[in-house]
Amino acid sequence: MDTQLASAKRSHAVCMPGPYQSHIGAMLKLAKLLHTKGFDISFVNTEYNHRRLLKSRGPRALDGFHGFQFLTITDGLPPSDADSSQDLMALSDAVRNNMSAPFSDLISNLNHAASNSDVPPVTCIFSDGFMSFATSEAAQEFGIPIIQLWTIPACAFMGYKQYRTLQEKGFTPLKVGPLSLLVNKLVQEESPLKSIDCNLWTEDTECLRWLDSKEPKSVLYVNFGSIAVLTREELIEFAMGLANSEHPFLWIIRPDLVSGDSAVLPREFLEETEGRSMYADWCPQEAVLNHLSTGGFLTHCGWNSVIESVSSGVPMICWPSFGDQSTNCAYACSKWEIGLELSGVVKREEVEKLVRDLMEGDKGKQMKERITEWKKLAQEATEPNGSSSINFDKLLNEFLP
Structure with a gap:
């Protein structure tokens, strides 16, 4: 009793x-x-x-x-x-x-x-x-x-x-x-x-050790979430845009990321990016975003990812897929000015330009300052x-x- x-x-x-x-x-x-x-x-x-x-x-x-x-x-x-x-x-x-x-x-x-x-x-x-x-x-x-x-x-x-x-x-x-x-x-x-x-894929923590070897704010983190699917053509355009940007990147490539095909990256891309690229099936995202070497986030703009990016003070390149992601992207890029939008058909030239703008351009610096203030507000809240x-x-x- x-x-x-x-x-x-x-x-x-x-x-x-x-x-x-x-x-x-x-x-x-x-x-x-x-x-x-x-x-x-x-x-x-x-x-x-x-x-x-x-x-x-x-x-x-x-x-x-x-x-x-x-x-x-x-x-x-x-x-x-x-x-x-x-x-x-x-x-x-x-x-x-x-x-x-x-x-x-x-x-x-x-x-x-x-x-x-x-x-x-x-x-x-x-x-x-x-x-x-x-x-x-x-x-x-x-x-x-x-x-x-x-x-x-x-x-x-x-x-x-x-x-x-x-x-x-x-x-x-x-x-x-x-x-x-x-x-x-x-x-x-x-x-x-x-x-x-609660990760449905096994986390690869080796990427954190790889980030340890990179300069502060130098790495672009690329993750399109758990549901979004790319075509083979989009995978190649993203790959070559990342290669041409000449910035180091960590790319999360789920086993089911590419629709109806395996995520096989072009040989010239692998050769071009050797030494400045890291790939994983899945990763501890919050740890990656909070790592000192992470300077930007290419994301599908799911709300969890946006919140975690803001909480970590990391500006975004936004490529929305479905649901609320387009709204999140519009606010992040147009109203809050903490992101750059990649819209329409994926082209390597646009990917390269946005990565350079984010990682080294004046607009990227302004976004980093703004999102750092947002991070401070989130911590205070x-x-x-x-x-x-x-x-x-x-x-x-x-x-x-």
Whole structure:
């Protein structure tokens, strides 16, 4: 009885990310922050992504620990052992049509198990905004508060939702990030949370040692994220543009980066860039962006990447692909002036020009000064009395029981 009383006083959050690399990463940061505030965490991945994480991180990586467990639900798609991102449209359909019932069953099972353990019943759900099709019915069925985490900027979110009612009630704007800096402040080095990560590909840390050998702010980091796909022609144009820029670069080339083909780079490109280039399937992005040798970021402009780039003080070359990325690019380049846009058909001459402008031009210097100020503001916001820290506590105190 004492155990049941103790568990009843604790909060138990079920965290359900979208089944995509960057969405899992953002939700995991939020889950870590919730755990530092005393929450028990049940972190839910699809079975497909759970298998990929075990393959990437090791067979015991998702064992979790007391108060922080990893669970799975099916996405209803055909089984696959592929080490690549699932088809975006098929996965979107699966979220809408297949995952609501399995998620409700998971909540029911957690509540049932709570009667025989010291883990409290579910008290709240933190759902990726794009997973509402899978999570909202369960929240309504069990009478559990649900909070949505949108992994896109407010300027893009405005295109999906209307804020008028929330504004009239004084609930917005709530500014919950940069989550990565909040995690760095609240999660102690000795905490077991530090060892939990969510990369679906194995990280190559050799690139960090390679960066150690380069001059400060001299390396361009190139990563198009976990979903964007290049054609063979685009791969070659990017490659030759990087070669002709004569700047050192670290290029992340996923196994599934090139559509319907392997990412085979031209021999003349490899010969031209020998000694000033490094390649990896995947990498610890925040560590790369925070490395002293990283001076620029050629990115697909996903919101996680933009936030991490700003938090690290690294200006961008933006090549958006889909979703909110075009909006992010427009703001980064035109309004905030911390990025340069690569638009339309990829041409090596344009890639070369933008790399030179960013890494050595006057406009690049201005962007570096501006984004350094933004980095300072982000760090101040995540201090104990900063706006992000205050708003995170406000979220927990005002919206949750």
